[in-house]
Structures are given as structure tokens and as C-alpha cells.
Amino acid sequence: MAVFPGSPTRNLSGTGGTLVNSLRERHDTMAELKTDQPMTNEDIQALRNAHFIPTATHYYTEALQLVRAQGCYVYDETDKEYLDCIGGIVCLSVGHNHPKIKSRIRKMLDRDEPQHTSLLYLNPNPAKLAEKLTSQTPEKLNRVAFTNSGSEANELAFMAARHATGESFILSLRHGYHGGTSAALASCGHGNWRFQSQPVTAVTTAEAPYCYRCPFGQKKGSCALECAQHVEQTIQTTTHGKIAAMIVEPVMGVGGFIDPPKEYFETVVDIVHRYGGQYISDEVQTGAGRCGGEFLLTKELGIDADIITMAKGFGNGAAIGAVVMKDEIANPLAGRLYFNTFGGDPYQTMQALSTMEIIEEENLIKNAHDMGNYLREGLESLKTRHELIGDVRGRGLLLGLELVKNRQTKEHASKECNQLMEETRKRGLLIGKGGLFGNVVRLAPPLSITRAQVDFVIHVLDESLSIIK
Numbered sequence: 001m002a003v004f005p006g007s008p009t010r011n012l013s014g015t016g017g018t019l020v021n022s023l024r025e026r027h028d029t030m031a032e033l034k035t036d037q038p039m040t041n042e043d044i045q046a047l048r049n050a051h052f053i054p055t056a057t058h059y060y061t062e063a064l065q066l067v068r069a070q071g072c073y074v075y076d077e078t079d080k081e082y083l084d085c086i087g088g089i090v091c092l093s094v095g096h097n098h099p100k101i102k103s104r105i106r107k108m109l110d111r112d113e114p115q116h117t118s119l120l121y122l123n124p125n126p127a128k129l130a131e132k133l134t135s136q137t138p139e140k141l142n143r144v145a146f147t148n149s150g151s152e153a154n155e156l157a158f159m160a161a162r163h164a165t166g167e168s169f170i171l172s173l174r175h176g177y178h179g180g181t182s183a184a185l186a187s188c189g190h191g192n193w194r195f196q197s198q199p200v201t202a203v204t205t206a207e208a209p210y211c212y213r214c215p216f217g218q219k220k221g222s223c224a225l226e227c228a229q230h231v232e233q234t235i236q237t238t239t240h241g242k243i244a245a246m247i248v249e250p251v252m253g254v255g256g257f258i259d260p261p262k263e264y265f266e267t268v269v270d271i272v273h274r275y276g277g278q279y280i281s282d283e284v285q286t287g288a289g290r291c292g293g294e295f296l297l298t299k300e301l302g303i304d305a306d307i308i309t310m311a312k313g314f315g316n317g318a319a320i321g322a323v324v325m326k327d328e329i330a331n332p333l334a335g336r337l338y339f340n341t342f343g344g345d346p347y348q349t350m351q352a353l354s355t356m357e358i359i360e361e362e363n364l365i366k367n368a369h370d371m372g373n374y375l376r377e378g379l380e381s382l383k384t385r386h387e388l389i390g391d392v393r394g395r396g397l398l399l400g401l402e403l404v405k406n407r408q409t410k411e412h413a414s415k416e417c418n419q420l421m422e423e424t425r426k427r428g429l430l431i432g433k434g435g436l437f438g439n440v441v442r443l444a445p446p447l448s449i450t451r452a453q454v455d456f457v458i459h460v461l462d463e464s465l466s467i468i469k
């Protein structure tokens with residue numbers, strides 16, 4: 001069975017019918033279940049088993065129900081408190097239920113504002129958001145489109161780059177992830193996310209800048225950036241010599257927070273441009289100030305990107321994505337139709353706009369920088385005490401721990417990573433995991449995390465790591 005990277009997966013298929021029958025016996029009618037009454041974990045699981053497609057997996061051996069959330073904390077149905085250090089999957093920038101976002105949603109409802117309008121009508125929220133977003137993008141990236149997700153943002157980025165260049169090849173990185181829709185998934189660098197008969201056309205991949213496991217056997221700091229040179233060889237050997245675009249995450253999220261050296265980007269962008277391609281920087285996980293320098297890591301690293309895509313933390317959990325592109329890529333789209341029913345929805349754009357304002361008002365990028373450094377120090381000190389930690393990496397509040405059974409052989413400690421998730425959960429801490437082999441702990445708390453909360457994270461990780469054999 002294909003396994004969601006980072007998920008101690010239970011097979012959800014098979015038992016649904018029996019459980020739903022017993023559930024029906026406990027309720028007079030199924031209609032009763034449709035009210036907003038609380039449900040037990042077992043009841044929810046039964047409905048999921050009966051009706052979801054079997055790709056719907058969950059974290060933890062016993063799935064966790066979250067019923068309430070505030071700031072950096074979430075609460076289960078017994079009111080047990082957890083510090084949320086993964087935020088869905090890297091979606092909470094300003095924390096859960098921020099008062100400013102709550103009051104704006106309430107106001108919109110109280111004023112009977114339309115529950116939905118598409119961009120075919122005028123509404124201030126998407127327009128204001130486009131202006132706010134372009135105030136934070138690198139120079140020249142000033143044309144915006146809104147989508148519902150990161151996958152759709154990347155689909156549109158590919159389409160625009162292909163249209164502008166007249167070329168079809170998309171170059172991506174092994175260990176990269178850009179979404180679950182057709183073209184986005186075709187660019188995926190993880191076998192466990194692919195489907196047997198899914199077509200992968202006009203896509204080619206280069207080796208990842210994965211310093212801890214350098215595919216060229218080199219050491220960080222003393223190499224000749226062989227991974228960057230591999231991009232050129234890939235174009236020369238697997239395409240007709242021109243590409244439409246290359247897509248790269250400035251820190252590879254699903255791949256396990258792989259953070260390439262800054263110099264990698266300069267070399268690669270130059271290669272992409274020399275072969276006629278557009279450079280797409282996928283900031284779905286790294287954006288919204290998470291990396292502690294600028295609102296966008298692309299800008300902080302001085303990457304000359306032609307297109308940037310965003311989602312997740314951009315809307316603080318609202319279903320919104322964005323694509324920002326240069327005029328020369330946007331202009332050729334004139335006269336074509338691209339319509340996205342919900343892209344630019346008033347509620348979603350209001351939430352993203354408020355998120356951007358809160359990040360500014362509460363100086364959260366600075367906090368991501370400071371607390372990121374503090375958390376990293378703590379993680380480095382854990383590494384000196386726990387052999388299981390092979391590598392500490394990431395930027396700002398996007399930090400990963402690669403777990404290995406043996407520091408010399410670097411055997412992936414996947415089972416141990418699952419155990420760590422279970423142990424931290426018991427102690428009131430939610431963490432994520434990733435990497436092709438599910439052996440990288442991912443930490444991405446809200447940008448508002450405090451020093452005391454970071455201390456708690458380190459304390460719980462320390463205690464939990466001590467238990468794992």
C-alpha cells in the first residue's frame with residue numbers, strides 16, 4: 001500500500017460496513033448524524049471507512065480528533081491540550097483563531113456580504129490582497145492569480161510558462177513535491193506519491209541538492225555544486241535542448257526540509273535561463289515569512305525567479321493559493337481564458353489579507369527568525385545527546401530532524417520516527433514527518449511561538465527520544 005510520507009498508516013478499508021451498522025444502531029437515523037452534535041473518534045472513523053476513498057490516511061496509530069484551537073494550541077475531544085508544531089501541514093502562520101481574522105469573518109457574515117462571488121464581479125478583498133502581495137514579491141513579479149490550492153497554483157505556473165515559451169518540458173527535482181493534480185504530480189520526485197498508470201509526459205528530473213545524502217558523494221562546503229551542474233546535464237541529455245520551466249522549492253518540504261546552499265540557486269537559475277526556461281519558485285511551504293528573513297524566501301535568497309507560487313500558510317489555513325509572475329509571462333495570456341470558480345473568493349482572500357497584515361503588525365517574521373534560531377540551538381543540543389538524530393536542518397521555523405539508525409550508514413530510522421510521533425503526542429506535542437522514507441521530523445509551528453513554548457518542544461523531544469530504542 002502506498003504510504004503518505006510521514007504517516008503511521010492504518011489500512012482504512014475493509015471494516016467500514018460493520019462499524020457503520022453498529023453506528024446506525026446507536027443512532028435512530030443517519031439523518032441524526034448530520035447535525036452538529038459531537039461524534040466519538042470511533043463514529044467518525046466508521047464514516048470515513050465507509051465513505052472515503054482509501055487514500056485518506058491519518059497520523060498516529062489511534063487517530064486524533066481536534067475539536068478546538070487557539071493560538072499555538074489545539075485540543076482533542078477530552079480537552080487534552082497539544083502544542084501544534086505542524087499546523088495541519090505547515091498552514092498556520094499567525095496561529096489558530098486569531099482575533100483579527102475571527103472578527104473580520106464575523107463582520108462579513110453580519111453584513112450579509114456575498115458568501116461567494118467569482119472574479120467576474122468586483123469585490124475589494126482579492127484586489128487589496130493582490131496589491132499587498134506584490135508589495136512583498138521581488139521586483140518585476142507583479143502579476144497575480146489566485147487559486148484554491150498549491151497544486152492549482154503550480155498547474156497554472158506550468159501552463160503560463162509553457163504558453164510563454166512555446167516549450168513543453170518541465171524540469172523538477174528528485175525528492176521535490178508540487179501537488180496532487182495532473183501536471184503537478186507528474187513533476188513529483190517521490191515514487192510513493194505516484195500512481196502506476198499516471199502519465200508523466202514532458203517532465204524530467206535532476207538530482208536533489210540533498211547535502212546530508214549528497215547524490216555525488218560530496219561534502220557540504222567543499223563541493224563544486226555538482227547538483228547544480230547536474231541541472232545542465234539533465235537538460236542536455238533528456239530534452240531537445242530547451243525547456244519551458246524548472247520548478248524548485250527553496251526548502252524541499254515533503255522531501256524532509258532539505259535546504260540547498262544559497263549558491264545553488266544562482267547557478268541553477270542561470271542554467272534555466274540559458275536554456276530558455278522560466279524559473280518557478282514553489283513557496284507553498286516556505287512562504288508567508290516562515291523562513292524568518294523576508295515574506296518570501298525567494299527574495300531573501302536573491303533568487304531571480306520568473307514565477308512564485310504560494311498556498312498553505314499564505315491563507316493561515318484558508319483554501320487559497322497564489323501565483324505571481326513577471327509581465328513577460330503574464331502578457332501572452334491576454335486573450336486566453338483562465339477561469340477558476342473559487343480562486344479569489346472574498347472570504348479566502350480576506351483571510352490571506354488579514355494574515356499578511358497580522359504578520360506585519362505583530363512582527364512575526366522577526367519572531368520566526370529569533371524563535372527559529374532558538375529552536376535550532378535546542379535541536380542541535382539534542383543531537384549531541386541522541387544518536388538517532390543524524391541531521392538538523394531547515395530555515396527559520398521550518399526545521400527538520402533526519403533520524404537514522406546509525407550515523408555512519410545513515411540507515412533511515414522510519415519506525416523510530418513513528419514512535420517519536422506517538423511519544424510526543426502522549427506528552428502534548430504535535431509534530432509532522434516527511435522524507436521519502438518517512439524518517440524526517442518536521443517542525444513548523446505558528447510564527448507566533450514563544451520562547452517558553454520552544455522550551456516545551458525541546459523538553460518533550462528530549463524525553464521522547466530517550467525512550468525510543
Ligand SMILES: Cc1ncc(COP(=O)(O)O)c(C=O)c1O
Pocket residue numbers: 089148149150151152154177178179180249253254282283284285311312
Ligand atoms: C511545496 C509544495 N507545493 C505544492 C503543494 C501542493 O499544495 P496543495 O496540497 O495545497 O495542493 C504542496 C503540498 O504539500 C507543497 O508542499
